[in-house]
Amino acid sequence: MTDAKTPPKKKPVTVRQLRERRRVLRSIGAGAAVVGAAMLGFFPVAKKWMERLRPPGALDEDAFLAACIKCGQCVQVCPVEAIKLGDLDEGFGVGVPYIDARTQACDFSCDAVQCVLACPTEALSHDTDVKEQVRMGIARLSRPKACLARLGKGVKGTARGDDFPGLHRYINVDRWTPIRIADHPYDLELCDLCERECPIEGAITIQRDNFDLTDLRGTPVVFDKCVGCGMCEMICPVDPPAIVIDIRKRWEDV
């Protein structure tokens, strides 16, 4: 019996072919790693790990992330430096502008929504011409029990402490230049800072809780003029603030 059928011999793989094969595999691996790294940015966005208050005129969140070219021109024109850019932990939101209202709110001291004018991609929509059209969110009295007005308390001295770096334009102090809130002490019998410093007329008022003239107590009430700029959240003297912005909430949803 002869072994007529020998199995077909495989051609031996040369060192060169082996090296080439490794090079291609390495390339595929590296390419996949880069795409994978980029796609990791999807999680913070999809899971909404960080809900951010966007600058005036921002489109809906998904459209905003798509349209923003991450250049920071809005950051550069803001007179109170309210706008910050997202970092790596925000995934696709890296380089995308947001406002941390408690630290530094937008108080429209630029008058003409400069950030909108600066935006080259209309991610901050050019349909927004005046501050009253802005829709960033809605203010809400989140901790009514802490609210100084409701407790009948006043404010003596600075609103947020003497070393708070936040800026605000006080029209009666300087029409053009914002100053530090720490440089502007108050002497108020009853705290009405949210109403007093609100840049939008008729957005918030302190309403008396009763008709007893000796009882000062009142409650901040937010009206549909509110654009969600966050000035009230910044100026609120209690910590954490009694009033906050519900980000991206619209009056239609209320």
Add this chain to the structure above:
Amino acid sequence: MSMLTSITEMFGRSPGTKPDDSAYSEGARKIHDVKRDIKGKKERVAAIKAERDMNPSRKWLYRRWASIIIINALFVVSFSLDIQLIEGSLSASRVVGFHFADLNASLQVMLAFKEILINLVIGTVTVLLLWWLLGGRTFCSWVCPYHLLSELAEKIHLRLTDMKLVRDMPMHRGVRTVLYIIFAGLAFGTGYTVFEAISPVGILSRAMIYGPGLALIWVVVLLLFEIFITRRAWCRYICPIGLTYGMVGVTSPVHVKYDLENCLHEGDCRKVCLVPHVLEPTKKGFALKEQVTLGADCTRCGMCVDICPTQSLTFDVKGLNKLL
């Protein structure tokens, strides 16, 4: 080099083998023939190289580094001093009021957002014309801040390679083209500017202008990869921005010109080059004509111009010589 070869090699095709004798032009054949007969080549090459090494040129290197540093510093200074000279960052800016937009960033935004944005179109066209005039990937080596860091990482990498501590693990250049398509597709499909999340150019530019952040970790990871694993990995094999500008530079008037006649074919240029496939004609017997324009992938960095011992590689502006 023909335009088609220039483009396909940029997309990742390997340069061909030594051309047939019949492919040479009349002049090139004569030069190739003469070179074959020269006696005492080794001694001659050694002598010429020794002369160069006595007085090495770093002209283009210094000019280029100055360019990267000055342009990026202008962005930083303009914002920190609030002089509104260049507002924004490398992804989009206003230069004394005129819109500029990075081509790849614009592409990502338009694919994700699916709207034609007039300011972005203006910025894109301005930048397109500018970089077409200046040579396409000129952006990479004359403006990109990552390029500068990557050059420093490359120096460390090469030193470690000399010490036999690391070995360069090259990749297939076609991967950049594939990634380009993937990232364009991802922007269109997901509606997010996916590539911008990892673009070291955007990250670095913003970090310099608006202050550093966690995103710099990604840049450090890339640099470590380039130091220990693959030489110039990002710029050579990955970066879609480079490919975008490369395509702009296909017909650009500014390029590096190769002159066959005095070339020693010793290959020093290919050793310093970021994209050595564009220097393929400098290999002995590879140049089809007496003078060859380097391919579109060339970043016009001038490293080869600096190192060439016989000035066979020079910067050239098409049409300018005729005008003068």
